Amino acid sequence: GQSLEQPSEVTAVEGAIVQINCTYQTSGFYGLSWYQQHDGGAPTFLSYNALDGLEETGRFSSFLSRSDSYGYLLLQELQMKDSASYFCAVRDPDSGNTGKLIFGQGTTLQVKP
């Protein structure tokens, strides 16, 4: 089967930088996505990496190393509003090219003043 592992909780202070790691085990690979979910809210798309390297979008960056089956989400200049759960997700290779996403268990980020 497919599995993803990410830390359950991360705490950081406002203005700092935090990195949320994700390792995956899949029989095939079509790319790694990241979603943010505030308490009681909808998951929202943050980034997608299909190739190795760093993708930057404002304060958020995402990195992928396919050879290491590893990726991370980097949040810079942390703000209180960044307190949320962050999920990594991969497309299920056993589902062909249907777009079915398998999500990790999520990392709860708490930003302190």
Next chain:
Amino acid sequence: EAGVAQSPRYKIIEKRQSVAFWCNPISGHATLYWYQQILGQGPKLLIQFQNNGVVDDSQLPKDRFSAERLKGVDSTLKIQPAKLEDSAVYLCASSPHLTGELFFGEGSRLTVL
């Protein structure tokens, strides 16, 4: 652009009762997903539609769950009879195409007593 709409936001029922959730995806999005998110876990796909056809329902407990997407637009997810372990948030998501970014609704939170 209006987002994915879901109703009801909250529902409390007793075990063995039935419940139905409704989803209206973003206009023009051909792909619709129903995910189940148990507290503290990542979303898990229940069923995926492409227009009004089922693409993947491999993880849908078909003895009690059913879903339909008439006319390729709105969708309903039904649970009958409900069990205690069905307590979760039911998230609907849509995508403009099969493998694109997912746009989630805020979910329907079900509590089964």
